[in-house]
Amino acid sequence: MAGLSLRDVRKSYTPELQVIHGVSMEIKDGEFIVILGPSGCGKSTLLRMVAGLETITAGEIAIGDRVVNNLEPKDRDIAMVFQNYALYPHMSVYDNMAYGLRIRGLSRAEIETRVQKAAAILELARFLQRRPRELSGGQRQRVAMGRAIVREPQVFLFDEPLSNLDAKLRVQMRGELQALHRRLGTTSLFVTHDQVEAMTLAQRMIVMNGGRAEQIGAPLEVYAKPATTFVASFIGSPPMNLIPRNGKLLGVRPEHLEPCAASDAMLTIDVDLIEPLGADIIVYGHEGKPGGDDSSARIAARLPADAQAHAGKLPLRYAPANLHWYDPASGKRIEP
Amino acid sequence: MVENRPWLTFLSHAVLLLGVLAVAFPLYVTFVASTLSLEQIMQAPMPLWPGDQLVENYSQVLTAGSTKGSKAAASSMLVNSLVMALVIPLGKIAISVISAFAIVYFRFPLRMFFFWMIFVTLMLPVEVRIIPTFKVIADLGMLNTYAGLTVPLIASATATFLFRQFFMTIPDELAEAARVDGASPMRFFVDVLLPLSKTTMAALFVIQFIYGWNQYLWPLLITTDESMYTTVIGIKRMIVGSDAANEWNLIMATAILAMLPPALVVMLMQKWFVKGLVETEK
Numbered sequence: 001m002a003g004l005s006l007r008d009v010r011k012s013y014t015p016e017l018q019v020i021h022g023v024s025m026e027i028k029d030g031e032f033i034v035i036l037g038p039s040g041c042g043k044s045t046l047l048r049m050v051a052g053l054e055t056i057t058a059g060e061i062a063i064g065d066r067v068v069n070n071l072e073p074k075d076r077d078i079a080m081v082f083q084n085y086a087l088y089p090h091m092s093v094y095d096n097m098a099y100g101l102r103i104r105g106l107s108r109a110e111i112e113t114r115v116q117k118a119a120a121i122l123e124l125a126r127f128l129q130r131r132p133r134e135l136s137g138g139q140r141q142r143v144a145m146g147r148a149i150v151r152e153p154q155v156f157l158f159d160e161p162l163s164n165l166d167a168k169l170r171v172q173m174r175g176e177l178q179a180l181h182r183r184l185g186t187t188s189l190f191v192t193h194d195q196v197e198a199m200t201l202a203q204r205m206i207v208m209n210g211g212r213a214e215q216i217g218a219p220l221e222v223y224a225k226p227a228t229t230f231v232a233s234f235i236g237s238p239p240m241n242l243i244p245r246n247g248k249l250l251g252v253r254p255e256h257l258e259p260c261a262a263s264d265a266m267l268t269i270d271v272d273l274i275e276p277l278g279a280d281i282i283v284y285g286h287e288g289k290p291g292g293d294d295s296s297a298r299i300a301a302r303l304p305a306d307a308q309a310h311a312g313k314l315p316l317r318y319a320p321a322n323l324h325w326y327d328p329a330s331g332k333r334i335e336p
Numbered sequence: 337m338v339e340n341r342p343w344l345t346f347l348s349h350a351v352l353l354l355g356v357l358a359v360a361f362p363l364y365v366t367f368v369a370s371t372l373s374l375e376q377i378m379q380a381p382m383p384l385w386p387g388d389q390l391v392e393n394y395s396q397v398l399t400a401g402s403t404k405g406s407k408a409a410a411s412s413m414l415v416n417s418l419v420m421a422l423v424i425p426l427g428k429i430a431i432s433v434i435s436a437f438a439i440v441y442f443r444f445p446l447r448m449f450f451f452w453m454i455f456v457t458l459m460l461p462v463e464v465r466i467i468p469t470f471k472v473i474a475d476l477g478m479l480n481t482y483a484g485l486t487v488p489l490i491a492s493a494t495a496t497f498l499f500r501q502f503f504m505t506i507p508d509e510l511a512e513a514a515r516v517d518g519a520s521p522m523r524f525f526v527d528v529l530l531p532l533s534k535t536t537m538a539a540l541f542v543i544q545f546i547y548g549w550n551q552y553l554w555p556l557l558i559t560t561d562e563s564m565y566t567t568v569i570g571i572k573r574m575i576v577g578s579d580a581a582n583e584w585n586l587i588m589a590t591a592i593l594a595m596l597p598p599a600l601v602v603m604l605m606q607k608w609f610v611k612g613l614v615e616t617e618k
Contacts, residue, residue: 053512074518086509090531099527100517147517 002064002077002154003029004050004187009059011045011211019045021211022059027204030185034219036198037208038234044159046208047191051080051157063154074103079148080157084164085140087132087147093119094128097146111150118149121180138169145177149184158190162197174200195235199223207231225324226251229331232324238282238300242326243267248334251324254282257301257316265315269299274309281309363595370394370589377584393589402586406573408562410590413570417549418597420485420566424551425544427490429537436499437525441511451500458493462554470557480561489554495540502536503529538608546598567594 004027011020019042027033035043048054050061052073060067068076079100087096094115101111119125122142132140141161148156162170162177174197181188181201192198198205199219207214207222207230215227226232232240232251241257243250257267269285281303301316303309325334365384369377372387396402397410438444439451462469469488478484506529514524555566565573571594574587602609 051512051516053515073512073516078516080513080516082509082513084507084509086507086513088510088513088528090528099514099519103518103523147513 002187003027003031004155004189005060005062006046006050007060007062009046009049009061010057011042011049011054012057018057019211020049020057023206023208023213024059025206025213025216027187027189030187032181032188032190032201032203034190034192034198034202034205035208036192036195036202036205036234039193041208042211043191043193043206043208047157047159047189050155050189051078052076077154078157079151079153079155080159081144081148081161083160085132085144085161087140087143089132092129092131093124093135093143093146096132096143097150100147100151114150114152115146118146121149121183122146137165138173141165141173142176145180149180154187156186156188158188160192161190162192163194170197177201195237199235207234209234225333227333229326229328232326238284238302240324241297241299243287243297243299244328247328249326249328251326252318252322254300254302256318256322257299258318259301259303259307260315260317262313262315264317266317267299268313268315269301271309271311271314274311276305276309278305280305281307283309283314285314366588366591366595369584370592372585374583374585389585393585394593397586397589397593401570402574402583404574404576404581404583406562406565406570408565408570408573410567410570410593412563413565413567413590414593414597416482416485416564417566417568417594419482420551420555421545421548421597423482423486424489424548425541427486428492428495428544429540431490432492432495432540433499433530433533433537435496436503437529439496440500440503441521454493454496456493457491458497462489466553466557473558479558480564484558485551485555485564485566486548489548489551492544495544498536498540499533502533506532535608535611538605538611542601542605542609545601549594549598 006023006025006027008022008024009020010018010022012018023046025033035046037043045054049056052068052071056069061069063076063078073080088099091099097115097118098111101114106114115128116125119128122145124139124142124146127135127139127143132143135143141164144161158177162173165173177190178201190197190201202219204216204218205222206216209230215222215231222231223235226235226240229242229249229251233242236253238254240251240253243252262268267287269283269287271283271285273284275282275284282300283303284298284300287297287299301314323336325336326332327334365382368384368386369382370393371390372383373389376383376387376389399409399411401407401409435454439447439454473479473484473488476484478487510528511524514528519527550568551566552568552572555569556572559565559569562573567590571587571590574590575582
């Protein structure tokens, strides 16, 4: 196994159209890294550059201490799991997993052992003779992972592998992925647009926007101290409230707002939408005068489930420790 | 739609039955004529019940051919037809699947130009280019040969286009997965693309088998030797001069023989054929 280094990696299709603007990161051996970002931010492109499916315009990608910029995917010692699984439809589950090994010229016995082992880990042993179309979505997903596992690669690459599954299965597979990583300890790079997946799976994550890494860090650290307004508004549901104050942006998460007496109010919102979620209630409203001035910031607050939520004025307060400040022009965090 | 209108049901069935009759009756007459003696056919009206000459007529055409007109035996003509009807579809499939693979999966200079060049040949069926093609084949000394019969008909824009469309529906990730698995392009072609194209190939084979079997104009031009006649040409060559001069019983027997192989191919490959046209296994 090996670490992975990205050194100022850039990608452009034409001189004008640059899609990755220099991403650098050192990934330690065995780390599980999630690349998170909205669609079109370049996260899949970055992953495909690591895989060798896209060329690298500038910079360096190294797996272990081997620079792989000019190596074919098969020579990079990686395995990839695709969003739509990309299983060979005409091959059985066994053959799907064995195909790459056969090309590598492994012996029959060796292939058999590896496939059986992967099938046992993924609970696929009963399905080895089936075709992919006879399997459910979750099972296909497992076969795709099995195909990656049998290769015993240095790095696993996952390209939104869970986004084709329904919500319940996604939660289950998330758990299995975590368990799998704990068991195999292979360096993994996982692309997703789903912040819950990122928060739960990542040891560290890269939040990307417009081809730039906005922030790299452990999930809770990113959540607690978003480096830019983009990260602040991308992570958290509902996202962090950004309220203009004295030429700066004041950021405060919805769960850090609590209702209070009108005399203590640090912030009063005019509630116009209430979403009871069972565990808690989320209220939305505009700050400012009744009737609403549309230019004022829209604010969400997470209230306890037993709160009396109703439309109209709602005085709120917050603890100063939970505040974040941003520069409105650059979007960068201002440390107090 | 569920409707219960007895008259409508009756009417629609009547129309369908008429249609079936219109198609089936000539076939039946052909068969009946092939079992009669020449004298019986020449009666007016011709009997509509099968006669007792079935074995005699068929063994006559299969071994010796007719006594007037072409003397080629139907058995050798059937072999010629079969060669033509097999080489054309197999050649077409082999060439088209490879050229479609090149066009879809490789980025080479003038790729689209070549694609359109292939596509444009759709506008040039054999009939349009028949004189220059004949000249080329004649100069190459390929008259009265199997190569001459089949090679000019093998290139096919339709089949290339069909495979191209099929390949374009195969997700790119499949090619990428194969690349990550370490498969070379040719390996991907053989291990993944060809097995996936099986049903498309089967459909194409059926269509092109019939196309090859039914070729008329081209073999008519380039076969002058009786031993190279295809069945369809043989029938034409058995018809000489006026009505009464022809051995209609033998001609009809040959016609029945000519109809059997395509019917057989369609029947045997029907399941594959339909699958190839409607379903893609992805």
